[in-house]
Amino acid sequence: MIELKNICKEYHSGGAVKALKDVNLKIRPGEFVAVMGASGSGKTTLLNIIGCMDRPTSGEYFLGGCKVDTASAGRTARIRGKKIAFVFQHFALIEDYTVLENVMIPLLKQKIPQKDRVKRALKALEQVGIADLARKKAADISGGQKQRAAIARATACSAEIILADEPTGALDSESGRQVMDLFCRLNKQGKTIMLITHDANIAAFAHRVITISDGRIIKYEKN
Amino acid sequence: MKIIQLAIREIKRKKLFSALLFAVCTAAMYAVLSAVTNGAATAYQEKIFNENIAADMVRVLRLDYHTSFETEDFAGVIQQYLRYIESIPGVQSVGQFDMTGMYFSQLKDSEKYMQINKNAVKGTKYENYPVITQLLCADESVLKLFKGGVGGYEKYDEGILPLYAGRIFEDILPPGTLLTDERTGQSYKIAGYIPQGAVWADENDPVRFPLISLDGCFLSPVSGQSRQDIITQLSMLHNTYIFLEGDADVKQVKKQVSSWPAQHGFSASANLLSEECMAYRAETEMYTQANAFLAIFVLIMAEVCVVSVFMTNILLKQKQYGVFMAGGFTHWDIAAEIWAEIMIIAAASGVVSWTVKLVQLKTGDDMFKNILLAAHLRFALPACAGVVLVMAAVSAFLPAIKILKYQPARLTGGTSGND
Numbered sequence: 357m358i359e360l361k362n363i364c365k366e367y368h369s370g371g372a373v374k375a376l377k378d379v380n381l382k383i384r385p386g387e388f389v390a391v392m393g394a395s396g397s398g399k400t401t402l403l404n405i406i407g408c409m410d411r412p413t414s415g416e417y418f419l420g421g422c423k424v425d426t427a428s429a430g431r432t433a434r435i436r437g438k439k440i441a442f443v444f445q446h447f448a449l450i451e452d453y454t455v456l457e458n459v460m461i462p463l464l465k466q467k468i469p470q471k472d473r474v475k476r477a478l479k480a481l482e483q484v485g486i487a488d489l490a491r492k493k494a495a496d497i498s499g500g501q502k503q504r505a506a507i508a509r510a511t512a513c514s515a516e517i518i519l520a521d522e523p524t525g526a527l528d529s530e531s532g533r534q535v536m537d538l539f540c541r542l543n544k545q546g547k548t549i550m551l552i553t554h555d556a557n558i559a560a561f562a563h564r565v566i567t568i569s570d571g572r573i574i575k576y577e578k579n
Numbered sequence: 580m581k582i583i584q585l586a587i588r589e590i591k592r593k594k595l596f597s598a599l600l601f602a603v604c605t606a607a608m609y610a611v612l613s614a615v616t617n618g619a620a621t622a623y624q625e626k627i628f629n630e631n632i633a634a635d636m637v638r639v640l641r642l643d644y645h646t647s648f649e650t651e652d653f654a655g656v657i658q659q660y661l662r663y664i665e666s667i668p669g670v671q672s673v674g675q676f677d678m679t680g681m682y683f684s685q686l687k688d689s690e691k692y693m694q695i696n697k698n699a700v701k702g703t704k705y706e707n708y709p710v711i712t713q714l715l716c717a718d719e720s721v722l723k724l725f726k727g728g729v730g731g732y733e734k735y736d737e738g739i740l741p742l743y744a745g746r747i748f749e750d751i752l753p754p755g756t757l758l759t760d761e762r763t764g765q766s767y768k769i770a771g772y773i774p775q776g777a778v779w780a781d782e783n784d785p786v787r788f789p790l791i792s793l794d795g796c797f798l799s800p801v802s803g804q805s806r807q808d809i810i811t812q813l814s815m816l817h818n819t820y821i822f823l824e825g826d827a828d829v830k831q832v833k834k835q836v837s838s839w840p841a842q843h844g845f846s847a848s849a850n851l852l853s854e855e856c857m858a859y860r861a862e863t864e865m866y867t868q869a870n871a872f873l874a875i876f877v878l879i880m881a882e883v884c885v886v887s888v889f890m891t892n893i894l895l896k897q898k899q900y901g902v903f904m905a906g907g908f909t910h911w912d913i914a915a916e917i918w919a920e921i922m923i924i925a926a927a928s929g930v931v932s933w934t935v936k937l938v939q940l941k942t943g944d945d946m947f948k949n950i951l952l953a954a955h956l957r958f959a960l961p962a963c964a965g966v967v968l969v970m971a972a973v974s975a976f977l978p979a980i981k982i983l984k985y986q987p988a989r990l991t992g993g994t995s996g997n998d
Contacts, residue, residue: 404988409905411986430909436987437907444991450899452592462906464581513906 358383358406358517358548363415363425365401365571375401376412377571385516388543389550390562398571399552400445400521406550407440407519408432437465441510443520447502449494455481455505456490462513480512481505484538500531507538511547518542520551524558536561582912586919593892597924600885604928607874607881608966612936612955614867614874615962619954620947621863624789625856627950631778631790633726634822636856640833640849641785642819654812656843661819667835669827674721675801675815678782678791680711682761691751699747699795702948713796715779716805721820728777728793732800733770741770743798748772765802773798782818786852786859789950821849878970885924885974889917893978900982901990914979922971929967933959 358381365376375398383389383406393399404410405417408424417425424435441462442448449458459477466473481487484504489497494505503523510518520539524532532555540561543549551562559565560579567575590597650656664673686692687710697709705711719732735741744752749772752758756769773793781788805811823832829851837848850858893900900913936959940952 407905409901409986409991410988430911433904433907433909433912436905442905444902444905448898448902448991450902461902464585465907465912
């Protein structure tokens with residue numbers, strides 16, 4: 357269970373900017389939530405706070421019943437490593453790593469033998485249909501393939517929560533649909549998915565759509 | 580382990596940068612190692628001298644001969660001069676020595692002798708001439724200059740001089756063996772052996788030059804013929820030592836030692852061994868300081884270079900670090916990876932420069948080779964390890980601080996504003 361209570365986030369870059377204002381949100385395990393909103397509305401900030409990639413300025417954040425907003429950097433790193441996986445905007449693959457090496461990144465901090473790491477990464481690549489590209493450099497594959505590799509990286513570590521920031525933003529409609537099919541399949545396997553999108557058609561795949569405007573959640577809709 | 584593997588991978592990824600950094604670090608490390616080796620060698624040389632000197636250095640003067648009008652009877656003038664010095668109040672004794680290469684008629688065809696001597700003169704100017712015997716001719720009074728050697732001669736007459744051989748010749752030259760100097764016809768009789776490990780001063784300078792081993796040498800009193808030979812006498816004049824009484828007026832003795840030659844057509848003075856040591860220390864300190872300054876300057880330049888490259892890297896690799904942190908890496912893991920990267924490059928450059936310096940010293944024919952080698956092996960290696968650690972720590976500090984300042988979200992580029 358993800359629970360945010362009165363979360364605020366302020367940035368101080370050339371004056372104080374309130375990115376999130378009193379955000380309250382509960383996401384149940386296994387839920388598929390889409391977050392919509394205009395550019396600069398605070399969607400990515402919300403995703404980063406949920407993913408323990410950033411800290412709220414005020415408010416409380418509970419993950420699986422544990423308070424994480426005040427947890428140490430080491431503990432939040434462990435939470436990220438074990439429970440949360442990310443699919444970043446524009447894939448965020450390391451271009452001169454192979455696809456396999458990229459997928460193995462979240463497994464590096466796990467205490468498993470290298471052989472098993474490779475096995476798990478290959479299995480994740482198989483699930484997204486690009487196991488044959490494992491030894492190719494990330495720079496040498498197409499945008500759709502890169503996004504699949506990014507999803508494989510998110511699934512390889514068996515995290516319960518997958519956070520995706522505009523995963524179809526850089527893809528054509530066919531590739532976007534295939535990626536969404538993958539997310540649906542992962543959600544059916546029990547993963548909690550939170551996805552940011554501008555596209556209402558993509559949001560339609562989710563159980564619930566949250567709309568953010570000017571740092572506040574202004575709409576909760578069920579599909 | 581994973582951190583080191585990642586660091587190695589990063590080094591391999593940035594081959595050109597890594598190669599440049601390696602070159603810069605190697606140059607800096609080489610400068611540091613040279614400064615350490617040279618500095619340590621001079622200190623080591625001084626330490627060895629102090630450990631081996633048996634005489635009280637504030638009670639021993641060494642004659643410094645400057646110029647002369649070397650007349651035919653100059654050898655006689657020198658003998659008069661030595662007798663005069665001996666008569667100065669406060670002077671206990673005067674002694675000289677001369678190190679010379681010579682042939683013993685009985686040994687020049689001896690295979691066994693040449694075999695042993697070949698090993699003894701290895702690395703010296705006599706390396707290719709094992710038939711030449713190294714003979715130290717020394718007055719009995721100077722034998723007390725260094726520890727561990729022959730204490731005194733047995734009674735002798737000028738006809739057959741007592742000869743003390745290095746222990747390595749003991750098996751082929753039993754006591755009583757008679758030997759003849761092929762050039763002068765002077766006879767010698769083996770009277771004993773020089774204790775293993777005994778050392779003596781280099782004839783050029785006892786303080787500035789490394790002490791020489793007497794293990795492969797022979798020792799005998801100065802012959803009467805040598806005292807009449809102008810060449811030998813001129814050579815020995817530089818190696819004349821004046822031993823003073825405990826209550827001697829050093830200033831007055833020095834004054835008298837230098838005034839007599841002025842009246843006899845040449846110039847000479849005397850300095851205490853302790854003064855020569857101080858002069859040597861002052862010279863080497865200046866040289867060592869200049870070397871250290873240069874090494875530190877080069878090291879700082881290398882540090883600036885490494886830090887700049889890594890700071891730029893951090894800007895270029897922000898997203899990559901963010902991805903790693905999203906995968907469970909902490910700020911400290913990233914900082915450790917940067918440190919490991921620098922450490923590997925610095926360590927590799929340390930090993931290479933240390934080895935290059937070692938090979939240079941081993942293959943070179945520097946007369947301080949042994950001292951330099953000993954200093955390099957004893958002091959340069961730990962200094963090298965220290966410099967590598969400091970270099971890596973200092974170079975990693977700023978990049979690590981930069982990384983520690985960022986939230987992971989900032990690194991992935993997710994938030995710089997309010998999206």
